[in-house]
Amino acid sequence: MKKGIVQVLCGEGRGKSACALGLAVKAAGSNKNIVVIQFLKGKNEETEIGRRLEPEIKVFSFEKSERPYCELSDEEKQEEAVNMRNGVNFAKKVLSTRDCDVLILDEILGLLDYGIIEPSDIQKLMEARDEDVDIIMTGIVFPEELNGCVDKISRIDTVDIKGV
Template identity: 30%
Template structure:
């Protein structure tokens, strides 16, 4: 059976959390997992947890958090280097599940194109399951995917001034 391509997108909370939950499930089935975090370069609580699980490897391909700002050349270089590394990882078949966390955001901010992302995924070992997370999924990525889930924000305490909390949002 071939690996599928999932997209978790939308304005709601939970895209990365859903992908990481799938990573834990995959490890429970004795699968190896690679998580590539694009855009993100900061340390998050989930990194502490997942780095303790032997069958999960995580690497960040982001520098600073620029979402409210603008990507700089160094951000673009980091993302493109990451995409090149991920291309090799996907081809190798060493990992049965590869999560491309915030790859949709990387496309949205033009760190690399949707066509480049799809090309890398297209050339993967056919057994590798791929998950792409992040808001603003490009229409081409949505069309390419086998499964697309949209997280829709209905209500969020952030709008009442609650900042991201350690262990919950970061």
């Protein structure tokens, strides 16, 4: 049995979610079960396009708003924070019931930035996984205190060439 890895895609650059989705497609090509849980994006085209990849790749978003979290009022943010914590709880359930071979937690690191969850919540997620399950987390900032929970960190940065 292959040992799973915990991988982080982080940094200021664009393309972290696309990279994670590419890894999902690659895993689906190897007949693996993939679950993607998206955070902080609201309901958007990206979520809907992801649903076209079902049944090989199952995509979930627990947010109700069509706008990204950063554009919401304080009241709407509180409501969406509850929804996103439900998404984190769903991730724990997926891991504890062994419903996937690969779990992608898209923009989960942003939940730390907004104070929606704590680093200990991510540590508990990592503890709930079977040894052979791969987890991929994305977000801009990866806190050093979680270094012990991951196997690989890839930083994605954008380099502006000739003002483009």
